[in-house]
Structures are given as C-alpha cells and as structure tokens.
Amino acid sequence: MPADPPGDQASNSALQRLGQAIRDLHAAAGRPSLRMVSQRVKEGGHPGTASHTTVGAILKGTKPVSWEALAAVVTELMRTRELQAAPTEDEDPKAGETARLQAEMQACSRVRTLWLEVECHKDDGASESTKAARSFAWELHRLIVEPLGGDLARISRAIRALRVNEATPSGCGAPRRLCTTCSYTTRTS
Template identity: 35%
Template sequence: MTTTPPHPAHQELVRALEELHRAAGRPSMRRISTLIEEGDHPAVVSHEGVRAALKGLTVPRWETVQSIVEVLAAACVDPPRDPAGEVARFLKLWRAIREGESGGHQSARELGLSQGWGTDDGRWTPEAVLGLMINPFNAIEIHPSLTVPHEPMMTEDEWVELGLRLIEESGAEMALRALLKTLKGDYLGAGEGAPYGYHYPDREAVDMHTAYLHGCDLLLRRLAVEPNLLQRSIAAMHADETMDREDRLAMLEAESDRSLMREVMTVTPETWHEISEEAQHQVFGYLVKSFGPVGPIGLPPEQRYRYDWRIPEPSEA
C-alpha cells in the first residue's frame, strides 16, 4: 500500500466503503479480517489493513478492496446485496483514483459483456448516457420490417469488427448516418421488399392468428347482443355432418373436460379475457365454422378476412 494525499476519487471510495460497512452492521476490523481469511478471497488482509482502507489512511491494492467488499456485501441482510454487483461498483471507484475520470468508465469489452446500463438506482452512468445518445430510436422511427425475427448472419463480435473497419475507412459520421438510413427502412434489398439477411418466419401462420384475433372481437360483439348464440352454435356444430372428422374429434374431446366446459358455458364478453386460452378456442370453434384471408395484405381486417358463422349473422339471415 502507498500513502497518497487526499484525492476526490479516493474520498468517494472511502465514503462508499463506509456506507457498505454501515449496511453490513459495522462488524469489527478483526471480524472482517477473519472472514476474509476464512473465505475464498483474492487477498489476506490484516485488521490494520482493513482499518486503513475503511478510514482512508492509504489507497489499498485492488485485491484488498475486493476482499473487504465481498465480505461486507455478504453480511448485508436488510436489504441483501449482491457481492458481485458491489465488487463491480467498487472497481470503478478504485480505478478512478488511478486513472482519473476515465477510470470510472467501462471499457468497450466490459460494456459488451455487462447486463443493462447501470441506472437501476436512478443514477446516470457514463455508459447509460452513451446508450441514450447512440440509440437511433431517439431520432427516428425504426422501420417495421427490421423488427421481424431472423437468424443473424454473423456474431456480435464480427459485426463490431466490421463496424470498426467501416469507421476507419469511411469515418464515424459516415458509419452513423449509414446506420440511421438502414434503421429507417432504406436498407440494402428494400427495393425488392425484403432486407438482405431478413425473412418472415411464417407469414401464413401470422396471418391466420391475426384473423383469429379479429374473429374473437366479432364474436364478442355478437355474444353481447344475440340471446343464446353460444347454445345455438353448439347445437349447429353437433348437427353439422360436413364437419371435418379430426376437427369434430378435437371438439368432442375438449367437451369431456368439465372444468374447461364450465368456463365455456359461463363466458360473457366481460369475462372473456379471464377465461383460459383453451376455452377461448373452444368458443371460437363453436361459433365459427371456417375463416381465413380473402383479400390482399393491407386491407382493413373487416375486408381482408372472411368468417363462415355456424349461426348466420342477423343481417345475413
């Protein structure tokens, strides 16, 4: 350990150690030293070494700070503290003494490996400010086509390496403007309707799910104004001799589940979102014989999708 004149960063480290010591119940210096010696810590610290670190008499080695912080964090119970998280917090404070303001900043690699931006306690870290400033979301509306799930073409490290090469060859401004241009939807391949490296996972399945959700909205409207619609639809289903055999077996098997049918038979538009998804599908199967898209993408749902009701709508009847 080396003696140094008072330094603002050192004072901040001492204040943080004092706060952690207090939160741990102020164990004695000897107790802290003993716990360090008994545990798996990077350094063995005498009680005088603990005292010197906590009182700010010297700037301790990092291994000393880490050992003390691990022991004190593990002793906190109300509320508990994560020793690993506390060690990461104190590492920045200790580095700031050695390296100045930049010592408190994460390296690019540390930022890439870390979780979150460190603002859970309400304090803005340098990394959080960087994250806010660099996020294109704050400057543009990201094009919807870029939100489609897809298989990455390269690893994150490879993408970073390519970005660095682009910055070196073309400059940082060119790289950032190219990123914004891409995220706004003016990407390579946009003219053909699909960006290079992106694909829609299952357009038909997504389309049918959208049709189902719209159909649920329609059936709730009908249930609200047509008396006994569910009971009449159930009778119509059982009497339908043209119904697909597998579909009929699935519906009949579901009817053997008393708990499920209790949900089905007592459903109302007001309780629709309280029943299970299985019950919602059963009600839909009773009321709707078949459904699907009949118009091109882009039309409103009421024009794009067709529903063959077991009991025709009053206007159709």
Template identity: 30%
Template structure:
C-alpha cells in the same frame, strides 16, 4: 510496495472512503478483526489483517485492489436488509479505486467491461462517466432516426464483428468520417434505402457489389504475385489458352479482347508499378489470365481472405 501512504483522503480517494464507510454501515458495522477473519475463511484474492481493514476503511492509505475487492466482497455478503450482490458491489467499487490510482480516466470502464455490464448508471441515480458518454454518443439526441431502422430485425453481423469493422474504419479514415457515416445511415441514407429495401439488407445490386469486392481482392492478390514471380503473366496466358475446362463464353470474350492490339500493349506491361495507369479493360484482361475462378466462401463481414477462394491458372508456389 503494498500500500501508498496518504495524509488524508481527498477527491477521488474521499469518494472511495465514503463508499466503503456506507457499505460497512449497511453490513452492520462488523469489527475489523471479524472482517479480517471472514476474508481469511473465504476464497478471496488477498489476506487482509485487521489493521489493513481499519486503514482502508479510515482512508489512512490507498490499498491494493485485491485488498479493496476482498473487503467489499465480505461486507456485501454481510448485508441482509436489503441484501447486496457481492459481485455487483465489487464491480461498483472498481472504477472508484481506479479513479484514485489512475486519475479521472481511471474511472471509466474499459470497452470489454462496458460490453459485459448492464445499463449505464447506478441504482442510486448518480451519473457515471459511462452515462455521460452514453448520452453524448447516442445518435438519438442529434438526429431523427429513420423509422425503418427502429423495428425488430435479424442482425447481419454480430456486435463483435460490427465493432471490429468500425475500428478498422476509424483507423483507416479517422473518427470523424466514421461518426458522420453512422449518422448518415441512421438518418435513412443507407444502401438499398432508395429502392425501399428495409435496413439495406436486400440491396438489389448485391451480386454486383459482391463481384466488385471479389475483383478488388483478386487484383490485390495478383499484384502481390506479379511482384515476386518472374514471367507469371506470360505463363498464365499460356495456361488459359490450354484450359479445356474454360467456359465457352468466357473464352470468346478473352479472345475477342486479344484482337485489340492497343489493349494488349497495356496488358503486356502490367506490373504493380503500372497497374493504376492501366485501363479497366486491361485490368480485367490480366485478371482473367491469372485467375481461373474466385468466389465467396464466407459470409459478409469476414476479412476478404476468409470470404473469397481463388483458383489460380498457375498455382501459387509453396511457402519458403
């Protein structure tokens, strides 16, 4: 069904009609047949009869978006004093039409539209739904932002990557945790702040942080293999002892650990089920048996599987 009959415009529909009337007036009150003809002549998403133009402008029905889009583009093109950008006018009318069709939530831009749009409000100074959210979400209105965060700097990750990381944080730990973590950072309590590192980008213990992240990722991967590959640990121990390319200091450390009978009893029962019961020393020993090397290959912000490359002592079996 192309349209939905409405007895008389009210609420959100009335706002849409008023905006259409204002645009029609700014375009010089072109006739309905003239508007219909201009739509037909141009590259527009809908063909609108003169009766369709009339009913839309008079608020006699709620037209399809393609109809509103076509009418608005033609009327905006006709405005000369002052001129109006058809693309900007179409963007202005979209939330008005959505509010009619979808209710109050429909008046809000999508996340992608917000990212692509400029500013928060309209030139006429009216408050938009996005403007209200912008004031409420702006940390400046709740805290004093640390001065070190308020100067020009080179971003560590892109905006899209930052949003993806934040979305994952919210999904895993909840919105309250994420928002309070953001406020804590903005107040100056960020990694590297105590050591005076601007923005936390040059955290003095960055190598330790990288090593810990790589270790946790490697543990996750080796547990996946231990769960599906029989005797993997025993075969990896044999491979380690036979590895003539192994660093001398690493070999000495592994052999010294093997002299601890209590530690080795822990190591030999390592499995996904017992992993969290093992001491940290036992976990490191198992890690050394299964993984020859693990190193960063991608920059910060990428998923672990894209950041770290693992060289196994026993190669992974080919996928089934």
C-alpha cells in the same frame, strides 16, 4: 502552506469518496469489527487478503490498497449484510442467491470505479507516459465501461456477438465476404 498539485487533490478527493463508500457498506453490514472482517476475508477464499490494519486503512480511506484486498473486504461486508437480513419463508432460495450475487457484483463494480479513479490520479513518481496511460484508461472506463454496466465480460461478449453478426453498412446482407454492391469487407472469422 503550499497548495496541493491538481493530481494530488483529485487523488485525495477520489480516495475520500472510496473511503465513504466502504464506510457506508460497513455501516449497512452492522459495523462488524475490523478483526471480524479480516477473519471473514481470510476464510472466504479470496485472492486478496486484508489484515485488520488493512481493513482499518480501507475504512478510513487514507491510503490506496490493492484491488484484491479491497474486493475481498467489499464482498465480505456484503455477505455480512446479507446474513443479517432475515429471509422470508416464501423466498425462492435460488432467487435469493442470484439477488445476493448481483448485489455483490454491483457493490464491487461501484467500488472498483472509485478505486480506478484513485489509481488513475495517484502521484507515485510514474513517468509522464504512464500517467497519460492511466488517465486514458480512466476516461475509457468512465465514458464507455461504466455506462455499459461495468461488467467487462458482458461487454466483451456483446462486442464479439456484434462482430459475428456484423452486416454491411448498406444492409445488403453480404456478411463475411467482400460486398460488390457497397465495397464493404466484412470479417471472415
């Protein structure tokens, strides 16, 4: 049997890791039925939908699915897991909701990283330039976005704040104009 091309091996490996991550979430949620997860996705008001067949494919990790469907399944598995956890009497409801939302966001971020890797390495007959763009996007995500927490909105706000508070390299304190001391032009917007 011929060996898989390197792109196929990377894609299969990433897909297997993605499937394992979803199976771990499914187990932590008490292994709800595929139909129950599908129904919860349908009732959850998610932008993506997932039939019980799609939920099964996601858990098997055998074929890529849309991010919207995957995010909906991950969110509902996390919510099912949280429903099983008995809240303590002295738990602050706001703190519990905040912790739940943070856990959902972290789970979605971890799964999204795996999903992006699958997307980057899939061999769908795309042109070489498309494959190069996917590879570049994956490297940016892996080297920059992921280490910064994966929250693109937070990273974007931090970059905008840096631009607004930008100072000259020499620290002469001449923001938003040409500094005659060090000849550094700062943004005017």
